Amino acid sequence: MDLSRAKRKLDHIRHALGHEHDIYSHFDDINIIHQSLTDLNFDQLHLGTNVGELTLSSPIFVNAMTGGGGDRTLRINRDLARAAAETGIGMAVGSQMSAIKDSSERPSYQVVRKENREGTIFANVGSEASLDQAKTAIDMIEADALQIHLNTLQELIMPEGDRDFSSRLHNIGTIAEIVDVPVIVKEVGYGMSTETMNVLIGAGIRYIDVAGRGGTNFSKVENMRREKPFASFNNWGIPTPMSLLEGRRLDEDLHILGSGGIRNGVDGAKSLVLGAEAFGMAGSLLKVLIEDGYDGLIEQIEHVKKEVKMVMMLTNSTEISELRHCPFTLHGETKEWIEQRKR
Ligand code: FNR
Numbered sequence: 001m002d003l004s005r006a007k008r009k010l011d012h013i014r015h016a017l018g019h020e021h022d023i024y025s026h027f028d029d030i031n032i033i034h035q036s037l038t039d040l041n042f043d044q045l046h047l048g049t050n051v052g053e054l055t056l057s058s059p060i061f062v063n064a065m066t067g068g069g070g071d072r073t074l075r076i077n078r079d080l081a082r083a084a085a086e087t088g089i090g091m092a093v094g095s096q097m098s099a100i101k102d103s104s105e106r107p108s109y110q111v112v113r114k115e116n117r118e119g120t121i122f123a124n125v126g127s128e129a130s131l132d133q134a135k136t137a138i139d140m141i142e143a144d145a146l147q148i149h150l151n152t153l154q155e156l157i158m159p160e161g162d163r164d165f166s167s168r169l170h171n172i173g174t175i176a177e178i179v180d181v182p183v184i185v186k187e188v189g190y191g192m193s194t195e196t197m198n199v200l201i202g203a204g205i206r207y208i209d210v211a212g213r214g215g216t217n218f219s220k221v222e223n224m225r226r227e228k229p230f231a232s233f234n235n236w237g238i239p240t241p242m243s244l245l246e247g248r249r250l251d252e253d254l255h256i257l258g259s260g261g262i263r264n265g266v267d268g269a270k271s272l273v274l275g276a277e278a279f280g281m282a283g284s285l286l287k288v289l290i291e292d293g294y295d296g297l298i299e300q301i302e303h304v305k306k307e308v309k310m311v312m313m314l315t316n317s318t319e320i321s322e323l324r325h326c327p328f329t330l331h332g333e334t335k336e337w338i339e340q341r342k343r
Pocket of ligand 1: 013095189262
């Protein structure tokens with residue numbers, strides 16, 4: 001086992017749960033317009049939806065977190081996978097590079113498919129991955145889709161991080177062309193701009209998870225592992241609602257997923273109103289699992305599902321896909337953002 005890599009995985013969990021979160025959420029800048037005259041039956045609302053080629057029983061997924069850190073990460077992935085199966089939501093595993101390089105780490109990822117035979121599961125690699133490594137990651141967990149993460153700032157803050165990204169776009173394009181599952185390019189909490197998304201579209205990408213700022217903050221996480229922190233980057237990145245607005249400026253054929261700082265079902269529904277087709281939650285679900293245990297996690301996911309259905313009721317939306325047509329208003333910094341980005 002690569003001990004330094006395994007230790008890093010455990011550090012990430014500890015610091016992701018321990019760092020100070022922003023007090024202000026840009027999701028509070030969005031108001032979905034309330035509609036009094038709903039004519040729907042709550043018990044008949046269903047959360048099933050399609051995102052491109054993916055058929056999901058719910059627009060919610062557990063975003064990429066862990067694996068590759070020995071038994072502790074195996075147990076976390078097992079519980080997350082069981083909860084995803086029981087509540088009918090999707091799930092991504094954390095970066096599989098450790099298990100690609102060291103097969104003794106594979107069980108900590110494979111447990112996810114073992115516990116959730118029928119569910120929608122995403123594999124995960126960084127943009128340094130070769131085509132063969134991407135295929136190995138997909139096969140390892142019989143994944144329904146592959147996430148490729150972009151984490152430039154995290155790598156730059158990590159003392160042992162990558163510094164050369166010159167082959168990443170080539171890698172992404174090759175993988176997307178060859179593998180036979182959808183390829184989702186995601187950030188890790190810094191959000192994506194229209195410019196970035198346009199380059200990805202040019203490379204053949206049709207699925208993007210903006211993974212914006214507002215929740216787990218990898219600058220803070222990595223700075224907690226440094227003797228001399230780069231604290232000046234603690235607020236770097238594009239908040240999730242703004243990144244979703246960046247995505248709205250692009251072509252219809254792009255499938256956008258929303259994540260980063262989604263605290264509850266209302267934030268999740270706001271991301272759907274802003275144009276996402278599904279939304280991911282990572283750090284907040286891990287915190288519930290660690291603090292309240294498995295039953296607490298199930299209760300939380302069911303609560304989030306109910307909140308999304310309540311927003312469907314209050315906007316008279318029969319289908320998840322209708323939420324994107326709901327009227328909304330923007331306030332504060334998010335309103336300023338959109339005004340300046342129109343120029
Ligand atoms: C992550 N995230 C992540 N993302 C990724 O693509 N590969 C990875 O290996 C990891 N590892 C990881 C570990 C831990 C402990 C956390 C909390 C998160 C990032 C994650 O998928 C997501 O993009 C961000 O955390 C933002 O979402 P939240 O946490 O604000 O909901």
